[in-house]
Amino acid sequence: MTKEELVLLHKTMLQIRHFEHEVAKAFLAGRIPGFLHSSVGQEAVAVGVCSALREDDYVVSTHRGHGHVLAKGADLKAMMAEIYGKVTGCCKGKGGSMHIADFDRGIVGANGIVGGGIPIANGVALAAKKRKNGQVVACFFGDGASNQGTFHEALNLASIWDLPVVFVAENNMYGMGTSQRRHQKVENIADRAAAYKIPGAVVDGNDVLAVREATLAACDRARRGEGPTLLECKTYRHYGHFVGDPGLYREPGELEAWMERDPLILFRRYLEKQGVPAAALDELEAQVIEEVREAVDFAHRSDEPAEETALEDVYAPTEAGRRAIW
């Protein structure tokens, strides 16, 4: 990769980091409704995976999905406005944080149901395979989701049909307050790949280049028609399960140890070693902060949706769909 490309990876990680911090602040100040799951600490997974995708590839995301969709190119302002519940949001204020989608950018959608997206990824991949256009689907899900039936059913189906899916198990060590140790006996989710006779690999999820390399290999395989891969990215969330969760279930010292392996710190160190001047990185960060601030301003100034809009978008406007509204 060129230096510019490397710096771009860093920029996207910074975008996610500052985006998440800003929404968390706004949430705690009562400006954002609903609840929020922050991906701070997991940026290298989102960026490593999405940087390996083509523009016309797809992602299927989760309740902790801000990073995935930002890395896939979602518009900062439209996303922020959605999280604020505004009419200018990418889903007109109907979805919110857990339901961000942008089909024009290959973002098939976040999901409020744990494990709900995994089978959907197969369908998107099936369409790509039938159309023979070489598209790949990156399907994100958590360690907790890997215990849902949908995970097992979908991996088996993708396996027998050689579907072009990269299953990305984002193992942040917890499903809500339950540590991975308490919810499954396998140490590596990737080991489950063997049950479906597909490749499985464990990756350092805080190393953006490692994630990218592994995803590139999985995408190559998928585009060659050889089928899915299960990538497990080991990582950690810095906030609690939701913003406001004190995280009392963490082991003492655990968060601190992971903070030292903060993916942004690690990658910045790497970039500086590659000769990118610290001043340039500082300037980049200042620029990102400004962009995020503008998105917050935009969201803040935008209008709430008009009441009648609640009745729209239930059905496509077919004859039957129109008649179904009463």
Place this chain on the structure above:
Amino acid sequence: MMREITCREAVREALREELQRDEDVFLIGEDIGFYGGTNKVTEGLWQEFGPERIMDTPISEAAIIGAALGAAAVGMRPVAEIMFVDFIGVCMDQIANQAAKLRYMTGGKVTLPLTIRTPGGAGRSAAAQHSQSLEAWLIHTPGLLVVMPSTPYDTKGLLKAAIREDNPVVFIENKMLYNTKGPVPEGEYVIPLGKADIKREGRDVTVVATSRMVYFALEAAAQLAAEGIECEIVDPRTLVPLDKEAILESVAKTGRLVVVHEAPERGGFGAEVAAIVVNEAFDYLDAPIQRVCSKNTPMPFSPRLERFITPQVEDIIAAVRTVMG
């Protein structure tokens, strides 16, 4: 003065008392133990009863209901928690095709003392997959009993009855009511399933309301009383079995009926109540029945839209005025 506790505490007390009373009772669900429950309902029980009786599970709703159902089929008395009622979508086969029908399909050979607790309802901008009221799916499934309490008193007494019941019960709490306080006696009591409670007496209009809507109906009734309109608020408390007599008796007195629920109107519990009243008390009715329900859409995220979609006190007042003519 009777002490006041919240609905959350009422659930916890009922669980604690039944765990103490019957060794076959155990709890099973996601993060209900070590973490204390998403809504902190089960907080402290894991410390008190240990992990063998307060069982944390992986995120696997079908496995949770299946395990509870299987244990119930062979004589245990499990109480499963589904974190949000919306997630019954993930385990609907185990609930509707298995638990609801197992006794019937086996010619009555099996008894299923199974309770499924789960919170429903909107009000927190939790959007389309965390805000639903899905009781209609359940009451439409013969074989299930369905409870939807509103007050702490009812919550405690009905949950104890549900746990002691030998049929599968889905016990739907309301997430907006967990902090709602009300009088609950210290001593032990059980409220039998299938008995409505008149939450307010009145001569002019019968308002049948469920769960959180009971409070909205009470507020509407207070405002209407100022104009001299007296509402009688009937809280069925259990939808299956349904205390038809209480509803019919009230309608016989008032001659007018408004049904209020938070679930979408179409195919809802309100339609069932309306049909029963039309069939069995037609001659008493002085005006067409009104339903006050959510609009027939998924639940939107935006607080303004959520408020617009769901029934409000003003809507109940308007419906009462309509039936008063």
